[in-house]
Amino acid sequence: WLDKGDPGGMHRTYDRWPEIAEESYSEEYGQAESGGVSDVVFAGMGGSGAIGDVLYSMLSKTGIHVSVVKGYVLPRTAGPGTLVVSTSISGNTRETLTVIEAAREAGCQTACFCSGGEMLEYCTRHKMPHWVVPMHHSPRTSFPSFLYAMLSVLGGVIPVDEKDVRDSISDMRELRSRISPEREDNPALELARWIKGMPVIYYPWGLQAAAxxxxxxxxxxxKCHVIAEDVIEACHNGIVSWEGGGNAQPILIEGADDYYKTKERWAILRGFFESRGIGYREVRSVKGGVLSKIINLVYLLDYASIYLAVLRGVEPSPVPAIDYIKRHL
Ligand code: F6R
Structure with missing residues (x-):
């Protein structure tokens, strides 16, 4: 049924994610070099930006100052001590190309990742360090090939926990056997079947990348409207929206070892929904390193998004609205 609902074959690439991640991590890409980095900027949009979010989460637990740019503007503080890591899977995203140019002009250290396109041309022309990584199906579905290539290339510059990387891949393999479309007790399919209205995702600080x-x-x-909110901040604004009715449905993404104050907030929030008869779903991360926790959730929830597309009768692969905007830039 998935082949019929997803003629673009996106799910077939998802099915190979653990192998793609493994190959990409062990591929001889070579390592990035750096001359003393005081801060790191991850630049990229959409599917490429999502990879920056994961790397940000990993680094935010270290002493390195790190920021994410999803747009055109590099922070004004960026200079020779800044490593600007830019990703554009197609290599043709205007915002990211603008950041690369700004990084070069500001004398920043740079590491660029793409599958080709203008980014490859620009980096070649200006002799900037770059890595060409294969695109699998589409930018967003290429998440594992780019993320794991970047972890391998950047391992000498930023701290990468080797065990966490290996665990994240083996966890994905284990999870695949539970979320494949043949299984009836499939948590991704079950979540997709439950979504009938607009999902409102609540997440703890450490799992923003996954949410x-x-x-x-x-x-x-x-192709649906969605809201994603930090659970603590949402208690000061977004939570009031539930007083207005509507067809939204809360999804709580909880961490296996959330800060105790966040755990307390989940309990209060569950009580709030129950007191108002609002049904909700909880998705819990596995225990483990930062990367393993995020990857496990991304794999499960991305599968849920494909199932939801097929259940709704929309094709998951094409994104004509994004194509329209890009054509007009
Ligand atoms: C499409 C997708 C988009 C792109 C975004 C940026 O599959 O995932 O979110 O990732 O439009 O394009 P790239 O990644 O090519 O720079």
Whole structure:
């Protein structure tokens, strides 16, 4: 049924994610070199930006100052001590190309990742360090080939926990056997079947990367409106929206070892929904390293977005609205 609902074959690439991640991590890409980095900027949009979010989460637990740019503007503080890591899977994204140019002009250290396109031409012309990584199906579906290539290339410059990388791949393999379309007790399919209205995703600070990726995947694959909010901040604004009725449905993405104050907030929030008769779903991360926790959620939730697309009768692969905007830039 998935082949019929997804004629573009996106799910077939998802099915190979663990192998793609493994190959990409062990591929001889060579390592990035750096001359003393005081801060790191990850630049990229959409599917490429989602990879920056994951790397940001990994680095935010270290002493390195890190920021994410999803747009045209490099922070004004960026200079020779800044490593600007830019990703554009197609290599043709205007915003990211603008950041690369700004980084070169500001004398930043750079590492660029793309599958070709203008980024490859620009980096070749200006002799900037770059890595060409294969695109699998589409930019957003190329998440593992780019993420794991970047972890391998950047391993000498930023701290990468080797065990966490290996665990994240073996966890993905284990998860695949539970979320494949043949299984009836499939948690991704069950979540997709439950979604009838507009998903409102709540997430703890450490899992923003997974939640935002889920939002993006629901939008790009299932073509639906979605909101994603930090659970603590949402208690000061977004939570009031539930007083207004409507067809929204809360999804709580909880971390296996959330900060105790966040755990307390989940409990209060569950009580709030129950007191108002609002049904909700909880998705919990596995225990483990930062990367393993995020990857496990991304794999499960991306699958849910494809299932939702097919259940709704929309094709997950094409994104004509994004194509329209890009044509007009
Ligand atoms: C489409 C997709 C988009 C792109 C975004 C940026 O599959 O995932 O979100 O990732 O439009 O394009 P790239 O990644 O080529 O720079």
């Amino acid at each position: 935002v990726r889920f939002k993006n995947s629901l939008q790009e694959n299932a």
